Amino acid sequence: MLKELGPGLRLTILFTILTGLLYPAVMTGLSEAIFPRQSKGSLVTVNGKVVGSSLIGQPFAKPEYFHPRPSAAGNGYDATQSGASNLGPTSAKLLHGTTKMDDKKNEVVDFDGIDDRIVHYCVDNDIPYESSVPLDQFKDPRGDLDDVKLIKAFNDDKAPLVFTPKSPIPQDAVTASASGLDPHISPANAETQAARVAKARGVSTDQVKQLVPQFTERADWGFLGEPRVNVLLLNVVLDQRFPVSK
């Protein structure tokens, strides 16, 4: 056994140099020479400033932008903490959400949950719905929906809030992706959001809808993967074509 130790040590060092230092260094040199844009992260620049990467999703909340999927990466689209909710199919937290007490003993949202996201998606995009309790009861003094109240109502054991959209919502609109950085939404999700975006920008829905296909990718080679809309690239062009008056 002892005589085997020499080659073991020497090969570990040799393989570290070959596959751990030379190989990645050479590959970096080649990649940067042949594919300079991709190797450096497919960054998107507007007026010379980096606004993101076409491959990395980023948060959008304003009505004039298309919204991405919910994200479990950090506090949402944190590209230093990629990840998913890792909640399973029988998780009450995933469906109904949870609240917690913050440092000042105020009750705040811990996890919003799919039910709460459905409410927001319907209200934001004018999707008709049925609700067992009028939504006005969940509004704060400013007239915004109070998520803590909503989550508590969905979690109520005796008489839970029942909220049902009249037409089914695309899955991707209210579920978190695996990476938390999904740059895409489904074409159906984009279609639903187009009217809101158009209204906020003071243009017709058709004008916005006409832009979507430019940023829609079909399945690769006709059969691989799914059709998808790149949210950041679409929003960049929206700002250029239909700027919001500030």
Place this chain on the structure above:
Amino acid sequence: MTLIGIAQIVIFFGIVLAITKPVGTFLYRVFEGERTFLHPIFRPLERLIYALGGIREDVEQSWIGYSASMISLSIFSFLAVYLLQRLQGHLPLNPMQFSTSKAPSFATPMTPDLAFNTAVSFMTNTNWQSYSPDAALSYLTQMAALAVQNFVSAAVGIAVAVALIRGFARHTAKTIGNFWVDVTRCTLYLLLPICILATLFFVAQGSIQNFKGPVTAQTLEGAAQTIEQGPLASQLAIKMLGTNGGGFFNANSAHPYENPTPLSNLLQMLLIFSLGAGLTYTFGKMVRDTRQGWAIFGAMAVMFLIGVFVCYWAEQRGNPMLAGAGLERTYTGSQPGGNMEGKEVRFGNAMTALFATVTTDASCGAVIGMHDSFTPIGGLVPLFNIQTDEVIFGGVGAGLYSILIYAVIAVFIGGLMVGRTPEYVGKKIEQKEVKMAIIAVLATSLVILGFTALSSIAPFAKNGYWNPPGPAAANTNNNGAHGFSEVLYAYSSGAGNNGSAFAGINANTPWYNLTIGLDMLVGRFLFIIPALAIAGSLAAKKLVPTTSGTLPTNGSLFVVLLVGTVIIVGALTYFPALSLGPIVEHFQMLNGKLF
């Protein structure tokens, strides 16, 4: 299920079938020491490695010598990874300043137990990650510690498989090859050239490959977004080809930089299966009857197709509770339906189910969707794949030596049924071989079930050293049966040297790091050493001529026997545990029960 979804699966399988013979033939040439088209480039380098390493190319080893060399390389591999992790704060290429006083607030310190777990994990080709790489490791640690093991541990697996094949192929021989030569040739002629091409392909698709620090972007809404960078594509290529599966980022191959397009995903899946499938042909060629290899391939293909369609069906049917809340359940062409929690839009349900099956058929463990958020049946498929020792094309090398161990058990059972001494590819299978095969199969199930049981009941004090969250079961992210599944999956993944996870579990505590570490060691070495012992024992035997009484092992009868053996051994061992996890959860989900 949709036509386009089924087409993705069928076309993928067609490509695997098409590359099996060319890959297998090339592997045969490399390990028989024949000259290949790569020799003009790599032969001088190979000679240099032997010269510097003090290795005599022409001296072969007995199975004991071969095992001793394998253990020696593993020990130094472990030490190198452990030390590089512990010292990374003092070493270069650390733009996020991990393990220093300037580390970001979300960083995970590489404590001794975590570094132990990670070193074992990469040395054993498992790539279980108790840490989140985005928040823990420097570029240097990723490339010079982890990626090196992605090469070395893969080469070790293939070397062991080839040694076992030599055991079947040779007769009245004392040796089964030279470990150092097999590992070196595998790295130089096989892994490195394929990885160079694959890296460039991945970069073309959008994977990053640079040594820059993180980029800060100002988003359209005016927030700052920090986007981590690094030498990713070179590590990605070997992570897939070597069936390692350890992500450069926490989200693994779901991260858009780590898998930018469905096309890059197709290549990732092909890299996982290519060597495992090719080795079945190499086996047939080395035992001078390629039909023996195709029989093994056939058994693998049957199990693969069953698994992938069950998983796809379950994921596309989705969760009835989400449909009840108002979500679209069916695929419409403009949206995916199914179960999209923990999945990426570009991959959808079909491709994610296919990848989940492939990554656990082989002991890869990379993921493009989070298995923890799969439906219960969708998650059962990867779990059961791992528990049956990943014999479906399998980890590089590991898949072949594992299925040959099952083949030994299958012919033994067949021999008992017909009342004759079992034979396999011209060798009598006797007491020693069967004993070794049983040790291999039992050892993994013992640690999986034993540690799962312990972790379900182990009482630890809250804020104690061993498991700060309290009782070991408190580390799960889900309640009810799904929480148990998370623990069961963790130990299955460790012992199966897979590395994927029901990732909600918080495994970064000394208890989990140490027990999963032991679990991985048992799963690796108590499989490899019995396999090499079988190789040594078989190589010494005489060839027995085929007679009318020999159970043919190159036809469909044997395929059925082999598939039956794998499924029955797996089901008998794990059915009780599985019924406490995914099976009961399936019925709870159908009845709308939440935890």
